[in-house]
Amino acid sequence: MKDRLEIVASGFGGQGVVRLGQVLGEAAVKEGLRVTMLKSHGTEMRGGYVRSQVVLSPKTIDSPMCENPDFFVALSSAAYNRFKDTVPQEGLILFDPAFVEEIDAKLPCAQRELPAKQLALDNFGRVIFSNSIALGAMARLLEGQLKKEGILESLLEIIPKFHQENRDAFEIGYNYMN
Amino acid sequence: MKRFLETGNFAITEGAILAGCRFFCGYPITPATELAEAMSKRLPQEGGVYLQAEDECAAMHLCIGASLGGMKSMTATSGPGFILYADPYGWALGCEMPLVVVNSGRVGPVSGITGAPGQGEFYLTRYPTQGGNFECITLAPNSAQEAMAMVVEAFYLSERFRMPITVLVDQLITDGFEDITVPESEEEMRQMGFKTWPRAFCAGPDFYPFTDDLDIPPVQMGSGAGGMCSDWTPTVEGYDIEEVDAHHKHAYRLIYKVRNHRDMFNHLYEKKFMDDDPELVVVSYGTPSRVVNTAVDQARARGLKVGALRLINLWPFPDEHFARKAKYLAVELNWDGQLVREVQRAATKDAEVHFLGSCGDLPTIPDLLENFEKLLKNQPLTRKGWELEAW
Amino acid sequence: MQYSSSALIQKYLRSRKIPSTACSGCGLGINHKVVVQAVDELGLGPADIIWGTSIGCAGRQTFGTWQGDGFAGTHGRVYAIARGLRIALPPEKKIICTVGDGDAFGIGLLHLIHCARSNVDMTIIVNDNLGYQSTGGQFGFTTPQGVKTDSSPYGMFEHNLMSEGMDVMHILKGAGATFLARHVAMDGPRAVESVKKAILNRGFSLVHMPYPCPTNFASRELGSRNQVNIYRWIKQRAKPLGQEDANTVWATGVWYDATDSRPEFSEHIWASVGKIRRTGAL
Known part of the structure; x- marks a missing residue:
């Protein structure tokens, strides 16, 4: 585990941005890590973006701000454009092409596409499972930092309904990152 | 001990309950609303009372009332509500009523920006009411875990100094998530450095002694001790009086019971x-x-x-x-x-x-x-x- | 109804505060006596009652007079303090608050209404001297129309809680009060009977008791500090309910009695908390 791992997720309200951060944070707590997660709210909810900023560390966390995120999960164009430049060269942007239409090819960091919305529609006929798909993808990307089982377990704890579908969605996302 | 990924609101709620708080009265305001909500859920489970007042001024007065009846009480708000505490804060200072006030700072003046952190109430927590002639104690944690600890500390100090104590936080602490460790027994509370102080009542006849001593319990209504407390300058017995000499003695107590006991909190840095x-x-x-x-x-x-x-x-x-x-x-x-x-x-x-x-x-x-x-x-x-x- | 040197003072009040520092001829002492008499007739002792007081003449003059426990609130807030206190007090303890008209019907009206709304077991005695007399004599929210005060030199002409058929009692009844009565200070035993009922009601009770202020009120409106004039002035404007005439400002008697018709606040709260604690739900 790195000394400090920063994960930003941002999109519209209702996409499960806060829940995504919460699941990863909960999984980290299970592994005995220290966790902070800030969620933006209030006026930003309407029209703008929702953002969760997660910091994981084996040590006490000072700043809870993700100024240079290792991972940025972009779920809207507005969010992508607002935070893309904060991702350092060694960082990674995971974006859903259903929401982020235009990619800035000049960014120094890696950018990977995850068509979570489309995968959710194709496999379950419902968009709501795209969040679990994204978490599965993150589980793959975080391999070596956070345990896959811990993330899945936290996901099932935090989302008490549709356990089988969420498990399947998680695997779909995980395998998509191969 | 149990670890949670939870908000500062959760941490403050659990801290208050650990400290013996069994009465909370507030009024919805961002970003302290979820603290009130957490209290409304948790207090009845612990045999405590959550009430929602008609405004913040009433909320703190209801807390005063409950404290006056012997219950450890807390209220929570943000800047626009904290300003309405000016009136009851003064009462609680003057009558020396233990109470904990949480203020989750946002961007001001007035309603400003609801969902963003601000620190506009530094001096307001020093002078939360009019009139002067008092010292205040304000604790400002910087994390959810420390907010829990400082709420416990605030209850402890409020009993020993018999006065309201402000815990100053902000939206990032109250709404932000963190891994939070909650003690599950008195032994674990001790391990975490959490101190508590039981509520007692002053048996009189000197309800407002001219002294800087700590650990004088507050006046309690219903105790039968014939206790009196009012918004007026008190005599030693609690009668209202308009004499400069009596006022001087009262002011001395309100100022120096704090100034002469800095050792109680000068480790907090x-x-x-x-x-x-x-x-x-x-x-x-x-x-x-x-x-x-x-x-x-x-x-x-x-x-x-x-x-x-x-x-x-x-x-x-x-x-x-x-x-x-x-x-x-x-x-x-x-x-x-x-x-x-x-x-x-x-x-x-x-x-x-x-x-x-x-x-x-x-x-x-x-x-x-x-x-x-x-x-x-x-x-x-x-x-x-x-x-x-x-x- | 002689006030001084009676057995009542020895039994219930503190010698240090009685006689009070009220102006000569002030009617507040009569109201105070009515309340203490009612307490005595109910067989209650100093420890049975927690006495709250407000700001202004009525609050300041009655604060610290009760031998038992007593507290004073700042302007208009004693109701909110008392509501919180009610939660912490054993149900058998009574709360009586002697307050003024400006405190109850002006600055404290919001808190008062919420006490009525939640049917808090307390008895509020509003000692109405028809305005703000301790600040020198300004009109209040029950000052009769046309009355001259320091802040109504042309005669009080604002709409208020007692003008044009309005009555503050309607507001309190609508808000949920379960016992309401009105008496002027000189109503004597009739007033005592109403205050007894108010105290016995396990819920929110209020007795509105206009009383004569010979100093600020009478000197401005009647041009005289002679207490006989102001006593007569008030008496002429008060008639028992059902016997009102064109001059009547204060219809006296039990205005509304719904004693024990609604669950009392603290009983209701504690019963609910107890049930949640036992079963996890209501």
Whole structure:
């Protein structure tokens, strides 16, 4: 585990941005890590973006701000454009092409596409499972930092309904990152 | 002990319950609403009462009433509600009623921005009511875990000093998630340094003694001791009186019971890289201090001789930390500069005092580092076109 | 109904505060006596009652007079303090608050209404001297129309809680009060009977008791501090309910009695908390 791992997720309200951060944070707590997660709210909810900023560390966390995120999960164009430049060269942007239409090819960091919305529609006929798909993808990307089982377990704890579908969605996302 | 990924609101709620709080009265206001909600769920489970008042002024008065009847009580709000506490805060100070007040700061003045952190109530927590002639105690944690600890501490201090204590936090603490450890037994509370103090009542006949002593229990209605308390200047027995001499005695107690017992809270600070006489001392409290700590780490890595001083106990102001000749930089979540004025007052005459403000967002690490470097090179601080030294 | 040197003072009040520092001829003492008499007739002792007081003449003059426990609130807030206190007090303890008209019907009206709304077991005695007399004599929210005060030199002409058929009692009844009565200070035993009922009601009770202020009120309106004039002036404007005439400002008697018709606040709260604690739900 790195000394400090920063994960930003941002999109519209209702996409499960806060829940995504919460699941990863909960999984980290299970592994005995220290966790902070800030969620933006209030006026930003309407029209703008929702953002969760997660910091994981084996040590006490000072700043809870993700100024240079290792991972940025972009779920809207507005969010992508607002935070893309904060991702350092060694960082990674995971974006859903259903929401982020235009990619800035000049960014120094890696950018990977995850068509979570489309995968959710194709496999379950419902968009709501795209969040679990994204978490599965993150589980793959975080391999070596956070345990896959811990993330899945936290996901099932935090989302008490549709356990089988969420498990399947998680695997779909995980395998998509191969 | 149990660990949770939870909000500061959760941490404060559990801290209050651990401290023996069984009465909460509030009024919905962002970002303290979820604290009230958590209380409404948890208190009945613990045999306590949650009430929602008609306004914040009433909310704190209801807490006073419950405390007057012997219950440990708490209220919570944000700036626009804290200002309505002015009236009951004064009553609780004057009548010496234990009570805990949580203020989750947001961006002001007035309603300002609801969902963003601010530190506009530094002086307001020193003078939360009119009239003067009192000292206040304000604790300002910088994390959810510490907020739990400071709420427990606030209940403890409020009983021993018999006065209201403010816990000053902000939206990042109350709404932000963190891994939080909650003790599950008295033994675990002791391990975590949580102290509690039982509620007792004053048996009289001297309900307002002319002394700076701690541990005089408060007046309690229904105790049958014939206790009296009012908004007037009291005699020793609690009668109202309009005499300067009696007022002087009462004021002495309200001021010096705190000033003469600084040892009760003067351990509440955090120092980082302060042992090697740093050229620049960054002073902050609350959430900005977390970014400051990271920035100071990075500054040291660059070889800059910077130290960090974080205040947890804001009032009475810990002057003793500013005796050394150095450059002081107050980093605050406001644009007008509040903490910096107090640093200027407390610092030795030949110290240099600077101010770096922001509001609604925490300062960024590059911004802090740039300003540390400027100060160490004796360059002025300018940012966003403002002359920031003009505080 | 002689007030001084009676057995009542020895039994219930503190010698240090009685006689009070009220102006000569003030009617507040009569109201105070009515309340203490009612307490005595109910067989209650100093420890049975927690006495709250407000700001202004009525509050200041009655604060610290009760031998038992007593507290005073700042302007208009004693109701909110008392509501919180009610939660912490054993149900058998009574709360009586002697307050003024400005405190109850002006600055404290919001808190008062919420006490009525939640049917808090307390008895509020509003000692109405028809305005703000302790600040020198300004009109209040029950000052009769046309009355001259320091802040109504042309005669009081604002709409208020007792003008044009309005009555503050309607507001309190609508808000949920379960016992309401009105008496002028000189109603004597009739007033005592109403206050007894008010105290016995396990819920929110209020007795509105206009009383004569010979100093500020009478000197401005009647041009005289002679207490006989102001006593007569008030008496002429008060008639028992059902016997009102064109001059009647205060219809006296039990205005509304719904004693024990609604669950009392603290009983209701504690019963609910107890049930949640036992079963996890309501």
